[in-house]
Amino acid sequence: MNIAFAQPWALILLLLAVLPFFTGIFRKRVSSWNRLLPASDATRWINRIIKLLGALAFTSMALGLAGMYQTEKTFTRTGTGAHIVFVLDRSASMNETFGGKVPDKDTPAKSQVARRLLAKFVDERPHDLFGVVGFSTQPFFISPLTEHKSATQAAINSLTSPGLAFTNVAKGLGMGLSYFQDQPHTGSRVIVLVSDGAATLDHRAQRVLREWFERYQVSLYWFFLRTENGLGITSEPDSPQDDNPRVMPERYLDQFFRTLPIPYHAYEVDTPESLEVAINQLDDLESLPLVYNELIPRNDLTCICFLTALFAVLILVGIKALEAK
C-alpha cells in the first residue's frame, strides 16, 4: 500500500481529530449532584465510542481533503511478447505509391500504408515494448523502447511527414541495435526494418553489424516495400556484369543478412495486403516468454475517506437524536 497525498498541506486538519476528546456534541446539562449519575462501565464505553467516532469523522475528512491516493504501481508479470524496434526508412522514395506514382486519394503512399499497418500492429500487441528509429542519410532517434502505446503511436506518425534524402541502412540498424544495449534480456528481441530500398554496406559497417546482432541476439525482419517493376530481394541479375552490390543492392543486402548468426526473415511487400500478411507472420513468430511490467494506475481514495466520514457522522446523528431534550 503506497499512500500519497495530492495536497499534503491539508493534513494539518488532522489536528482537529483531537477535538472530540476535549469537547462533545452534546449540550452540557446541569445536574443537581454528580453522584446521582454514576458512571457505569457501559456509559464509559459508549462515551469512548462516541469520541472515537468523532475522531474518525475528522480524520477521514482531513485525509479526503488532502487528496489521499494509492500511488501507481508496476507489477512484474510474465507473458509472451517481444522488444521490438522499428527502423523506418524516411528516404524520399517512401512518398511514392507501390506503383511508383504520386499518391492520390485511392492509392496512398508507401509510408502511409506502412504507418497504418504498424499502428494497428502496435495496438494488437499489448505487452510488447516498442521503440522507433528513423533513418535517411543519417539515423535519428525517435522514441525509446517503451510500453506506452500512445508514445509509440505518435512516433510512428512520423511517417506522415515527407521523406528526406538517401537510404543509409547500416546507420539505421546500428541505432536500432543500440536500443538493446542496456535492456535486460527477456522475451524476443526484434528489429523490424521497413525500407523501400537498400544500400551497399562497406566492410566496416558489415563487421560492426554482425558483431552487434550476435552480441544482442536480435532477430531481424526486413519488410522490403518493393516498387512495381523495381528490383527486389529475389531479383536475379540479367548478366554477370550486373551481379554486384552497386546495381543490385537489395540482393546483396539480403545475402549479407542471411550470413548473420540470428533468425532473419525477409518479406518482399508490393501491395498493402502483402504487408499485412508479413506483419501477421511476425505476430505469430515473436512470442517468447517475456517479463513485462504492468502498470496499475493511481487509485483515488478520497471517496472512500468521505464515505467513512459519512458513516461515522450518521451514527453520531443517530446518537444526537437520542439526546435527552
Place this chain on the structure above:
Amino acid sequence: MKSPWLIISTALLLLLSVLMPHLPFPSKKYDYFFMIDITRSMNVEDYQNQNGDPISRLEKVKADALSAVQKLPCGSRVGLGVFTERMPTLLFTPMEVCADYPEIRESIKRIDWRMAWVADSNIIQALANTLELMHTVELNDTTLVFFTDGQEAPPINARYAPDLAELQTSEDNQPPPIKGLLVGTGDHALSRIPKYDEEGVQIGFYTAEDVPQGTTFGLPEDPSKIEGYVPRNAPWGNQSRAGNEHLSNVKEEYLKSLAEPAKLHYHHLQSASELYNALTHDDFSQRHIRQTDLSFIPAALAMFCLFLAYLPESLVLRKKGVVKSNPVQAPH
C-alpha cells in the same frame, strides 16, 4: 449552539460530496510542436549551464525546452521535429506531457546535430516548409515553437525568399494561420563555429575561407552596385568578398523580420523560466473542458460544520455576546 442541525448538515454535505459527479470545468492547456534547428551553427558554445561551463546552443535549447515541458499543465501536448537545410521532419506528433513524459524526455535528450542529413542552413525556407508541414500532418491548431539562431549558410538572396505573410493568409481563414513562437538562440556577440570530422571529433573552427561570404544564387537585385558585374560571366561580380559569415551570433533583427509577416511571436532564449513565460502566453492557451472533481467543496463545508458542532459552548457564547449570558448567570 449544540443543535442537532449542525451535525445533520455535516452528514448531508458529506453525502453530497460522495455522490457528486465530476463536473465539467474549464481549464487551460497548451499544444506545441517544437521544431529544432540542428544545423552546425547550433554547435556554437555561447551559453552557460548552471556550473558556468559553456554549452552549445543546441544543448541549451534541449535543456530549457525540457524544463518548460515539465512545468506544463497535464493535458498539454508536445510534438517534436528537427530541421536542417530547408527541410523539416517530424519525429513524433504531439504526446501528452504527463503520461508520456519519459518518452518526450528521452527523445529530446537524444537530439543531435549529427542527425542532420544535409549540411546547409536555410532558415527562412525551413520556416516556410515547417508551416506547410504542419498543414500536411494536420497540426493546424498546434502552436509552432521554432528554435533557431537565424544563421543562413550560405547567405540567401532575399529576392527568392518565400513570402511568409502569404503562407499565413488563406481565404476564409481555411486553414487558419498557424500560431507560433520564434525562439532566437545564441549570444549577441559573434563566436566561431566549431568544425568536426567524420567521427564527430572537433578539428577546429570554420574560417573565413571555408564558407561563402555572400549569396551567388539567382540574379542580383541591383547589378549596378556590384563591382565587376558581367551579366553572363560574373553576375555577382569578379571580386572576392570579405565577411563574417564564418562567425555566428543570434540574428535577432533578421528573426524578428521573419516573425512579423508570419504573425509569430519572438523570444530570445535566455533562461528556462523566461521561455516558459513566453510559451504560456495567452495567445497559445487553449480552453478545454475538463471533468473536474469538486467533491472537496462540500467536504470542506462538512468539516467546518462538524467543527462548529464540537466547538465548546463557552466559546460560542462568548461570541454571541455577554448580554445574553448574563441573565443565565443571574439566578445563582
